[in-house]
Amino acid sequence: xxxxxxxxxxxxxxxxxxxxxxxxxxxxxxxxxxxxxxxxxxxxxxxxxxxxxxxxxxxxxxxxxxxxxxxxxxxxxxxxxxxxxxxxxxxxxxxxxxxxxxxxxxxxxxxxxxxxxxxxxxxxxxxx
Numbered sequence: 317x318x319x320x321x322x323x324x325x326x327x328x329x330x331x332x333x334x335x336x337x338x339x340x341x342x343x344x345x346x347x348x349x350x351x352x353x354x355x356x357x358x359x360x361x362x363x364x365x366x367x368x369x370x371x372x373x374x375x376x377x378x379x380x381x382x383x384x385x386x387x388x389x390x391x392x393x394x395x396x397x398x399x400x401x402x403x404x405x406x407x408x409x410x411x412x413x414x415x416x417x418x419x420x421x422x423x424x425x426x427x428x429x430x431x432x433x434x435x436x437x438x439x440x441x442x443x444x
Contacts, residue, residue, distance in 0.1 A: 338415075
């Protein structure tokens, strides 16, 4: 059996540090994000019969979904939603995903091909 200190699991510094260790990239909010790069080819294909076919274009690329999670002194918000407490058991799996630098299940897009960017923002003040 494993016994954990409940105050350690709700430390915002620990959440950010663990996410950083697992590959999360830290950048400022005013820094523009790079669009996701496509790994598919685009252009014109030539058929053996001598005809041409237009291949995938940029308009067919899956869109990128961005979620902002703001950590406040008294909890966190997701996409300007209501305040959620760090010590609420209902938020435990969400916070565990963030610690692992994974997209939480509730933020996954219906279209699995869409890219998801989760921005972690820290505010050293209480949510109002």
